[in-house]
Amino acid sequence: MMTDKTRKKMLLAVDGSENSLEIIRYVAKIPPFREMQLVLLNVHSKIPEAYWDLEKNSSVNWRMSEARAWDKERQKAIEVYMQKAEKILWRAGFPKECVTVKIQNRKRGFARDIAREAEREYDGVLVGRKGMSNVKDLVLGSIATKLIGKVSFVPILVVGKKPQAGSVLVALDGSENAMRAVDYAGKVLGGADFDARFIHVIRDDNPEYANERKMQMNGVFDDAKDVLSGAGFDPERITTKIITGARSRAVAIAQEARDGGYGTIVVGRRGLSRVKDFLMGRVSDKLITLSKNHAVWVVN
Structure with a gap:
């Protein structure tokens, strides 16, 4: 029986978009991935803490209240999205204990944060061609390019739209x-x-x-x-x-x-x-x- 130490470990970088769900669906179609440890990583931008100080200024207080509400909604949406991604994998036969969700705030930049996580002994990093935007090579598309340039210590698997398996x-x-x-x-x-x-x-x-x-x-x-x-x-x-x-x-x-x-x-x-x-x-x-x-x- 394969243990966590012997399983290959793959990092799946998803941004909460329908486009990046293609990564999940692609992995779900390939049986050998079911024997691996999968980490679903979402890096997102929160409103910087310094901005919350602006709430003390009555002229911008209402704007910051809106921003705080948006921040909470965004966090909830990400959690719902990650649950959806998990369910796709579970239904495909992936053991629940082999799928981990990791949500973190953007620190140094999307590509840099993903690269930093990839240093933790992964066997591959999966990223989409496109992310939140459908504009060609924007967001995750540019992140894929940056990762290939920055990350030379682990393979990068760039997933397009509905690739065939087999x-x-x-x-x-x-x-x-x-x-x-x-x-x-x-x-x-x-x-x-x-x-x-x-x-x-x-x-x-x-x-x-x-x-x-x-x-x-x-x-x-x-x-x-x-x-x-x-x-x-x-x-x-x-x-x-x-x-x-x-x-x-x-x-x-x-x-x-x-x-x-x-x-x-x-x-x-x-x-x-x-x-x-x-x-x-x-x-x-x-x-x-x-x-x-x-x-x-x-x-x-």
């Missing part, structure tokens, strides 16, 4: 970081009834270079297959694909995910280059922008 697309480029992404996918999804595809994108359409690269990737694919098979994936349901002459790696990967019905995309934070935010690092950023209806896992 299949995973893993981007490979032959780097150690990409293989760590394969290992992470195996450890998190191993034993699930999932199809898996490894994809490698070659931008150069030179036949000689493409053939040479394909030969190199055959061994990489074999090693990656062994990792997933060893983690519990059915070897017969693991496939590979190489795309050549692509103008953009991110576009090619996102298109493959859409065409193949892969709800989850796994990519390394960086690839063959050690330069920060180069190659696979840039690919992960672009993938999050392009993959509106997918979950993109950015693995360190």
